[in-house]
Amino acid sequence: MRHRRERSRTTARLTQRGFRRFEVMAPESGRELIHSLARRLAEDGPEAEQARQAVKALVAGEPPKPGGILAALRRSPLVGADLDFSRPREEGRKVDL
DSSP states (O other), rough: HHHHHHHHHHHHHHHTTOOOOOOOOOOOOGGHHHHHHHHHHSSOSSSHHHHHHHHHHHTTTTTOTTTHHHHHHSSSTTTOOOOOOOOOOOOOOOOOO
């Protein structure tokens, strides 16, 4: 009886936070993946939102949005670093054909 009350309180508290309980049927091999994904989706923050967007895109079968590489480069720790990408112009070597 006590266990049932505690579970009921926990469920009520989670429901207030917007959580819902789901039952999922999947192969045993996907168990840990589904648990990990559920834990990640329950979190707040940019990583959880990124996971949500990635799963939504994968499930919807949407093509990747243009500019994904550019967005990744903008997140690089090298943004703002003074890097020189210039190369010397050389004619190359002479070859007898």
